[in-house]
Amino acid sequence: MNNHNIQLREAALKNIILAAGETALAHFRARPAGQFTLKGDQDYLTEADSLVELQIHAAIHEQFSDDQIFGEETGEHSGNAAALWVIDPIDGTANFARGIAHFCIAIAFVLDGKTELGAIYNPATGELYQTRRGHYAKKNGQPLQVACPEALNCATFELGWSTRVSQQRYLDVMTQMLDQGANVRRGASGALALAWVAEGRVDGYIELHMNAWDCLAGLLLVSEAGGETGRYPENLEAIYSGGSILAACPIVAQTLSDICDIPLLKPAVALADERLPNGAKKHYPLPPISLIQADLPNLGVDLYISGSTGATDLALLQKHQITTVINCAVNLDIDWVKYPTEHVPPQLIRHGSGAIRYYKLGLIDGAGNPPELLYGGYQMMRAALLQQLPDKPSYRNREHGNILVHCRGGRSRSVILVALFLHLEYPQRYPTLDAAIALIRKRRQLHPNEWVEAPKPELRALAEHAIKMHQAMGNLPFSGPKSPEVGQ
Helix, strand or coil: CCHHHHHHHHHHHHHHHHHHHHHHHHHHHHCCCCCCEEEECCEEECHHHHHHHHHHHHHHHHHCCCEEEEECCCEEECCEEEEEEEEEEEECHHHHHCCCCCCEEEEEEEECCEEEEEEEEECCCCEEEEEECCCEEEECCEECCCCCCCCHHHCEEEECCCCCCCHHHHHHHHHHHHHCCCEEECCCCHHHHHHHHHHCCCCEEEEEEECHHHHHHHHHHHHHCCCEEECCCCCHHHHHHCEEEEEECHHHHHHHHHHHCCCEECHHHHCCCCECCCCCECCCCCCCEEEEECCCCCCCCCEEEECHHHHCCHHHHHHCCEEEEEEEECCCCCCCEEEECCCCCCCCCCCEEECCEEEEEEECCCCCCCCCHHHHHHHHHHHHHHCCCCCCCCCCCCCCCEEEEECCCCCCHHHHHHHHHHHHHCCCCCCCHHHHHHHHHHHHCCCHHHCCCCCCHHHHHHHHHHHHHHHHHCCCCCCCCCCCCCCC
């Protein structure tokens, strides 16, 4: 199926779900207070459920008669299973039946087993979430991005509930969440819970068994908003049987995976690998300079990342009161000399002091670095922040200002060095390397499709080696006379 046909379904999906929302909202407003029926224990049946699904079914069949439809109420429609619509006419029927305005219509379009389009609409609040694989996640036309809590005890998770799984297992999962210091809530709409993860209203969602019509649109929405998900659905057959669902922002995804024993679909697999015709990785525009952490604990300085453009803009550095620059790159040299040494012989290259304290690490962006080099960079960055310069004319920049770490693009070498520093120095705030990387990716505004290249796997491996070196040496964050309380 070509892009044109996807675009036709993309436009139809929006019209269909908005029309279905009008019907659902009319029934919601007209429902007699306190009157509802049950299909089973805590499983509410509303007349609107069936009517809305029939409306969606008819609209899809009219426009795409060869496509198959799989819905909660009406089951399957004969047709081409390679092009499949999966619909939940009202998710959150218990809320709907009791007059609680937290319900939605959820529709996904699946092509050859992969979810290509998704939409979730709460007509009571007017919130329309839309997503297209490899293109966007948005709410009412505005881009979405998952949240980035600074620590697990700052996170809020939502836990779905299913009678297909033992109550004890849910209690065990919830207990572990609470033991991590997280807040746990339940909104009774799995589709909206996933949309809220994509929007950053909650940091993660787990349901130990969920049907495809409740989750396909939301899983794609989370993925396109920079989040991580579990492996469901691994194939077309799984769509018909349901499965275990996990969706979370990257900083907490592995912890949730460990808690509930739902393996993650790694971002390198889940996200599109966009390459240019010559095979080079596609890069997306970045700000010239990005604030990663304001007021570093126990140091009182701000930490920035940039590429070469930001690092060489002296006016921009002065605007942000940056006085220390660490260059992570090889073959990227910057002449900061403002005050040349007098009486330099003509055969010598100009040298002297400048407006910036300048430190150079010299990492290769990929393979080829010795395993100790990144750890040396961490120690260099640490020393640059703690160094006290003597009161001599040859040391012009004695006052500590803010610090910038840069490489050529500001998306790989600088990211891994800063992530390593944050993890080792503030382990309570950034308990894992991935937690620090997730924060940097968000604040550096790195596009989700650059996940594999930012930072590159070889640099991640260097960071893991550096962490082991640090642990083996028994180092503590900011040890010595200035030793702080870590994580304050």
